[in-house]
Amino acid sequence: MKSGGLMFFRKKSDPGKNDAHSGRDSDLKTPACLGLSKAERGKKIAELYQISENCTLCPRECKVNRPAGEKGRCGAAADVIVCSAGPHYGEESELVGRGGSGTIFFVNCNLECIFCQNWTISRGVERGETVSIDQLASMMLSLQNQGCSNVNLVSPTPYLYQIAAAIDRAAESGLNLPVVYNCGGYEAVEPLRILEGFIDIYMPDAKYASDEIGARYSGVPDYFTRFSASIKEMQRQVGDLVPGPGNLAYRGLLVRHLVMPDDLAESEKMARFLSSEVSANCAVNVMAQYYPAYQADDHPPLDRRISADEFNAAREAFRQAGLRLL
Ligand code: SF4
Secondary structure (H helix, E strand, O other), rough: OOOOOOOOOOOOOOOOOOOOOOOOHHOOOOOHHOOOOOHHHHHHHHHHHHHHHHOOOOOOOOOOOOOOOOOOOOOOOOEEEEEEEEEEEOOOHHHHHHOOOEEEEEEEEEEEOOOOOOOHOOOOOOOOOOHHHHHHHHHHHHHHHHOOOOOOEEEOOOHHHHHHHHHHHHHHOOOOOOOEEOOOOOOHHHHHHHHHOOEEEEEEEEEOOOHHHHHHHHHHOOHHHHHHHHHHHHHHHHHOEEEEEHHOOEEEEEEEEEEHHHOOOHHHHHHHHHHHHHOOOOEEEEEOOOOOOOHHHOEEEEEOOOOHHHHHHHHHHHOOOOOOOO
């Protein structure tokens, strides 16, 4: 996924201009948070804020006081920093539709993948722009006004309470798009549990099927342990991916699996895990676009693209597991 470069941000919003998701059955109502009462939403936002004061928003558990300005391992402090926002046409067709997926790229990330294709954003080299909660809510409404099919939050994990607060405000001002949580798959269960009701579509990466490979290439000791617990929580909340009008997804779990050189992602093991432990109908995008980025050239076999045989074998493993391939 590539950054759009400059941030697009319209000052004035016109809620309801995009009618792409209107006229549906009431059970297709989005965003999901409209199903929570104002009091419930406020309680959840307050709980997420509290967690960030002794930050355990992700499994790194830095325990820094983020609202007081302390930075954790991800590089995020009190402010939300956005690199870009705008329609994106390179996502899965279930998310793109005619208007594109309305991506908001957040600066900083809780993983440190040495092959990261967006490393200038994830490592905070691109400084981005600090935005308030109101501005973030306006950004969501602006994406809707541009005709986007959803609000796609890229690398949201360090900013959960501000994001929940912004979704709350945007929904009250007419946001009617599904909200996509587009993350690296290294999540803590408790914040996700609190977030329940704010997210329509969870879209985690399924990077590695073992802790050891995650430690080697993403700088965390327990990737698969944390991934396997958090994806079960995501599935519990939203279930299998459900198509809405025009085959656009409006709710559910969509997993991304990037095939890696020498099967470092252990595709067959991951496919078996998803099928047996998450859902036999789990929607998976098996991706072929690995290329050596950031520090990958110094870490063979990450210094090469995958072969057609490697990709076909990985995809076949997911097909054999009976999963729904996108
Ligand atoms: S979100 Fe950032 S500060 Fe909080 S625990 Fe994770 S890495 Fe640490």
